Amino acid sequence: MWQLYQFPLCPFSRKVRLLLGEKGVGYDLIRESPWLRRDEFMDMNPAGQTPVMVDPSRNILLIDSTAICEYFEETVEQAAMINGTAANRAETRRLMSWFDHQFYHEVTAPLLHERMIKRVVHRAAPDAKVLREAMKAAIGQLDYIDFLLDHRTWIGGATMGLADLAAAAQISVADYLGGIDWKGHDQTARWYRGFKSRPSFRPLLSERMEGIAPPSYYDDVDF
Structure with a gap:
């Protein structure tokens, strides 16, 4: 196992x-x-x-x-997550890298440091300025996802792929830490609601980090 x-x-x-x-x-x-x-x-x-x-x-x-x-x-052949033409596969990998690096470093990492690491490890208060910058960066990231979804069924193309999984993973952590403002991002919110309802996603929503509570809407599929 x-x-x-x-x-x-x-x-x-x-x-x-x-x-x-x-x-x-x-x-x-x-x-x-x-x-x-x-x-x-x-x-x-x-x-x-x-x-x-x-x-x-x-x-x-x-x-x-x-x-x-x-x-x-x-x-594992089931549920291919990098598929389509060579160009499609390259785009999936590009966007996976985008969320693993740009989104993480601009949004998720500072939120984790200020709201989790400082609390759990250092017993220190978060820096409000760093939090504001991360939340501002999150708005820009959601704007980009809105743009992608204006032209595609899924973030990486016509079918769900690894780019969607990478994006959902980063957003879910940022959302848990209160760093996502969903107002004005209907496209991304609609995509994320669909993701939250998937069986693969539900176990993540039920988990909690000790001493850190998510927003009340966090595990609500119809937020």
Whole structure:
């Protein structure tokens, strides 16, 4: 059985979990707080980052969310998430990278640092200026998603793909931390409501990070 090392608000672990859910791959969750830098975890991944997937029975170790997703895309035929023409596949990968890097660094990472790491690790108050900048950046990111969905059925094209999973994972964490203003983003909200109703997404919405409560609408599919 696969084991997935992660913590509830890791957006990259959420991306992997969404893909595994869509493909019907079973796994056990193992809680890992990477900021503790446990020796056993650092031995598995010297970068000290989640997610990490392990299949002890086959001595397989997978590190990095993109590498993990590509592994299961190559080995599990069900629910292909990188499909279409070569140009379509390139666009899916481009947008996955966009959400894993631009969205994460502009929005998710500062929200996680100010509202989770500072509270859980440092017992410090968040910086209001940093939070305002992250929420402002989130508006720009939702504007871009609105633009994409004006021209496509899904973020990456005509069918749901890995770009959608990457976007939903980042947005779900930012939304949990109160960093998303949905006003004026009807296209993205409609897409996200559809995503929240998928069986692969529901387990994520029920999880909570200790000491940090999400907004009241967080797990409401009809927010």
